[in-house]
Amino acid sequence: MELFTNANFTKMFLASFASQLGTVVGNMAFAFYLLDRFGSQPYYATVAELMYALPTMFVFWFVGVLADRLDRKRIAANSDWIRAGLTLLLLIAVHENWLVLSFAILFLRSAVAKFFAPAEMGLLQGIMTEEQYVQAAGLNQTVMGLFMVFGMGLGAATYHYLGIEGAVIIDGISFLVSGILVSRCAFTQEVRLPNGKIKPGELGMRRIFADFFAGWTYMKGNKLLLAIISGFFVFGAVNGMFAVLPLFTMKYKLSPAHYQAYSALITLFLGIDFLCGSAAGATLIKTFSKVKVLVAGLLLAGGLTLLLGATSNIWVFLSLVLVIGAILAPVNVVLGGWIPELVEASKMGRVSAWIEPLMMLAQSLALGFVALVFPLWVSVDVLYVLLGICVLLVGLYYALVLPALTRDEKRKTAA
Template sequence: MKKFAEIFRNRSFTKLFLANFTSQMGSTIGLTAFMFFLLDRFSSQPAYATITELMYSVPMLAVFFLIGVFADRMDRQKIAIYCDWISAGLSVALIAAIYVGWMPLVFAVLFLRSAVQKFFFPAEHGMVQGILKKEDYTTAAGLNQLVMSLFMLFGNGLGVLAYWSVGIYGAILVDTLSFIISALLIQKTDVSNEARLPNGSHTLKDLNIQMVFKDFKYGFKYVLSSKLLFTLIIGFFIFGIVNGGFSVMPIFILKYKLAPDTYEQYSIVIGFVFGIGVLIGSFIASLLSQKVKLYHLISVGLIISGSFTALASLPNNIYLFLGILFISALALPLINVGIGGWLPSIIDPKMMGRVQGLISPLNMLSHSLTLAFIAYSFPALLTIEMLYWIVGGCLAIVGVFYMIVLPKLAEESGSAVKESAVEQGI
């Protein structure tokens, strides 16, 4: 707790943290409410709910070669501000599209809003890396994990409550307000030129197609040059499978197995149980990160979470299911805090945007492929239990892989840094 208090004394970090929180809120409440709106109106067509999630992930594949270059070459603060304002405008357009009732138009607006939001996080992460000390990265990762746990705890519940109380239009208006608040917070944040423009000042005219692809290629080579960074990034493909599965699996197992008649109410309970598990796990992970090697934290978290995710497919009793899911959630922050605290310390600040520009599409590619696979195969080819086996198995396999390779790669990376420091006379 002392570490958390210390990091919040940095006012720039505090404002960016709150902006990140509200921007994520703008991405969550309306989307969750919209999914329940579709499940109500098209209950015999679960593919619509899956397509909604696809409209969140697929846009990354359309803009992935741009977001990292923009975050490294353009003013990161302005990128984040413009993303929020444009997303607010598209939220209003989404209300109009839903009112018209033509689903292709609705999904098109969702696609555009999501594409714009993809530019926000590399820019915001780059600014955070520039305003924090290296020893604060793990603490910041723990705080980001706390934000994620709060959304797991309250996100679905807030989305459902907004849908019940103010309807789909009111829920999306909450999105709009959240984006506006985030934009205003970032606008008032004092960020140094070095953090905003790590590679100097550029204009849109400078970013021609040749330069964009040259920078993207350079970012790719940068990742390949570090075995440790490359190995960690491989894991993000698997994490995309997990994220894609978990975005729809809890609702599906409630609706089609555990609580067909009361799945909306129990979805709030699942969000609460999962969120409490991640919240408690976040505090545990933050404490352990100061005493345990980060690669041990990541590997153990993956194996525990994967094993219990697979086990969650077995119970027919919803309370037993919730208990198993709680343990799986408890282990997830070990992974996120470990990776979130490690990556900024091994990535050059000038390359953060381009590395994020590779991580995010890789994650979203597997996320999208998973959702497309679920939309095609469930319930025609796969049962809900099989989905849990696939997702849990992926987590556990990556955990074993990391347990074998990461210690050696971490040692080699540390030795390389020391040799470089000696050569430079540090």
């Protein structure tokens, strides 16, 4: 692949892969540790998940600003170094069974991790051509698919053979490897500091808030970008509902006695989908167009999601999940490759800082809604209907607004 002829891209890709690998192994092993050590208190595993998610709501308003104003390479590398240090503290806390301290360290480590992605995205955008954005998005989806296929098994095997301490050590080593790779990258000054150097004291709270809301102003000024990102709120709600619905379907409808095994099978199917669908994504976009792949994928996925609640056969359900995952993978490739095309390099951090909290808010609201209404007022079948309608609505919204906005954007670019 042409992307790997770029030494900086190769190092950043390997750094991201190492970091994600360690995180997946560590997080899964920690979940197994909590369930083994505190089997009568399963809410501890839920608390751990919150420690991974909650930091977003505390740091989202300034991580993107810092990625645009400070040295992106240093931010990414320091994020790895700090997480490696915190992982050493986590190892001590786990060894001594200090659970509260372990949760606090997980929270801090997750908060530090939020600084990595905007900096990484900005660095990668600066070393790729527009034609390579889709390739990179497809590659990221492929890696995600690999972790979905093998992540749970790697975590389980590591915990079984090495214990929680061994898993945490692997987690820490992955951050060290990632930090070394990022440090060895040779980026130009323009890529590292797209807005130039700032003097000490210039980046106060007033400046940070002004820059953060400047990201919103920038998105409002680009109608196509704003239209695409508006759909991310619905995607967040879909992610939240789909995070629990397959498990509920197996537990309360299709296979109460073997729901754990079938839930793992769903994850395996989705991982295979991401691998296959991501490989086909770039080809589909070239053959058709971003808008057609995006709209057709969402409409097809929404229609098939409605069928998930209607089936009572476990293998029909799994087959539908397999097809839906394969359809959605190219949709993710479109979105992952399109955003960098529309955003100036100097604004990427501030724009990306709006996306994750938007999705996280919707995901939290969706999970709260499910917790309130299921199973007291609605069945799992009704939840699938609501989920399918959400996907169909965002597909119809994109079908109505994106074609005209895309034509306008092409005219502006040509002018």
